[in-house]
Structures are given as structure tokens and as C-alpha cells.
Amino acid sequence: MRDNPWDGGLTFVAPDTTTYDQEAADQIGLDPSLVYKTLLVSIDTKTLVVAVVPVGRQLSLKALAKAAGGKKANMAEKALAERGTGYLLGGISPIGQKRRMDTFVDRSAEALHRLFVCAGRRGTEIELSPADLQRATNARFYDLVS
Structure with missing residues (x-):
């Protein structure tokens, strides 16, 4: 299904792309519903949370705020996202x-045998099961896309 010389499920994408997750889906040759993007969101302007949603879908900020027990959600500023995670935007x-x-994964992931998420560097994806993602992040599954 994919031409991957690396062990451990890592797949590499051209580093100069600006749509990292969509580019990864295209280059790996996967249905975009298997590739999930990681978004940092501020809940009630004080708490950062992580949302993991399919690349082809839009995060519902209202749904995420509700899942996180808040009233309002906004995408985190670039500097805050990078400082809070230790990763560069796009990676x-x-x-x-x-x-x-707190990490929230769109419920659509639960039906998958495997999915791909960013491995911590622009253009690098890692393949894992939704259960492994949940264990690694203590994630909760919710309906997060509109």
C-alpha cells in the first residue's frame, strides 16, 4: 500500500510543503480519512488542548469546547502552540x-484499524492504531468535525 523504507511506520514527505497532512496523504497514497491532523486550541482563553481530526475535515470549535468542558474555543496562536508542545507548526x-x-480525537478514528498522525517533524507521519494513540496521549474520542 505504501512504499516505506523506514521501520516503525514512519513516512516522509517533501519538507517544503505548506499543507503537511494533506501532502502526506497524497504522497503516501492513502485515503485522507486515514491521515489525521493535530491542532492546538485554546479553551476559554486559558487552557490549551489538542484536537486530532481527519485532514479532509474541519474541526468544530464549538464541539471541542463542549468536549473540553469549556464555553469557547479558538485556534491557538502559532507561538503559543510551539511553546506549549515543543514542536514547530506543521510538525x-x-x-x-x-x-x-488534554487530547481529543475525532470519533471517526475509533472505526479505523490504523491511522497516520504527525511524528513531530514537518513532513513525517507515523502509523499507529487508534487504541495506541489513545494510550500514548490519554485521549478521549468525541464528535469533533463539522
Whole structure:
């Protein structure tokens, strides 16, 4: 299905792309519903949380705020996202962040045998099961896309 010389499920994409997750889906030759993007969101302007959603879908900020027990959600500023995770924008992984944040994964992932998320560097994706992602991040599954 994919031509990957690397062990451990890592797949590399051209580093000069600006749509990292979509580019990864295209280059790996996968249905975009298997590739998930990692988004950092501020809940009630005080708490950062992680949202993991399919690349072809739009995060519902209202749904995420509700899932996180807040009233309002906004996309985190670039500097705040990078400082909070230790990753550069476009390379933010839901795994291995600088400090653990509440993580919410779109419920669509539960039906998958495997999915791909950013491995912590622009253009690098890692393949894992939704259960492994949940264990690694203490994630909760919710309906997060509109």
C-alpha cells in the first residue's frame, strides 16, 4: 500500500510543503480519512488542548469546547502552540509533547484499524492504531468535525 523504507511506520514527505497532512496523504497514497491532523486550541482563553481530526475535515470549535468542558474555543496562536508542545507548526505531533495536554480525537478514528498522525517533524507521519494513540496521549474520542 505504501512504499516505506523506514521501520516503525514512519513516512516522509517533501519538507517544503505548506499543507503537511494533506501532502502526506497524497504522497503516501492513502485515503485522507486515514491521515489525521493535530491542532492546538485554546479553551476559554486559558487552557490549551489538542484536537486530532481527519485532514479532509474541519474541526468544530464549538464541539471541542463542549468536549473540553469549556464555553469557547479558538485556534491557538502559532507561538503559543510551539511553546506549549515543543514542536514547530506543521510538525506538531499529538505524541511526546513538552507537557501533557488534554487530547481529543475525532470519533471517526475509533472505526479505523490504523491511522497516520504527525511524528513531530514537518513532513513525517507515523502509523499507529487508534487504541495506541489513545494510550500514548490519554485521549478521549468525541464528535469533533463539522
